Amino acid sequence: MLVEIFPALIVIILLNGIMNYLVNPKTVSRYVGEGSGIKGWFLAIFTGILSHGPIYGWYPLLRDLRNEGMKSGLIAVFLYNRAIKMPLLCRAMLLK
DSSP: OHHHHHHHHHHHHHHHHHHHHHOOHHHHHHHHSTTOTHHHHHHHHHHHHHOOSOGGGTHHHHHHHHHHTOOHHHHHHHHHHTTSOHHHHHHHHHHO
16 A cells, blocks of 8 residues: 555655645735735635635635734635635536
8 A cells, every 4th residue: 555655655755845835924925915905815715716626625825824923804705715615616617
């Protein structure tokens, strides 16, 4: 079983390393901080829609982002938009 899981673990570790390199407090404050403006709102909306998994898995990340300067309003927008799911959006578009 470890042999089957190993490639996925390597990809996850690499993605975490890349994210830790690219996302620093300066970057967070630029995109979702006090001066982020409309791009911060759109980023919170789209990442909320794209997010998956249980909500309790997102709380530590959101806490860290808030400590780095993310606005509380954008956290609320992110959590609100988690209710919108991509399969539902795709199905609604196909039905039109």
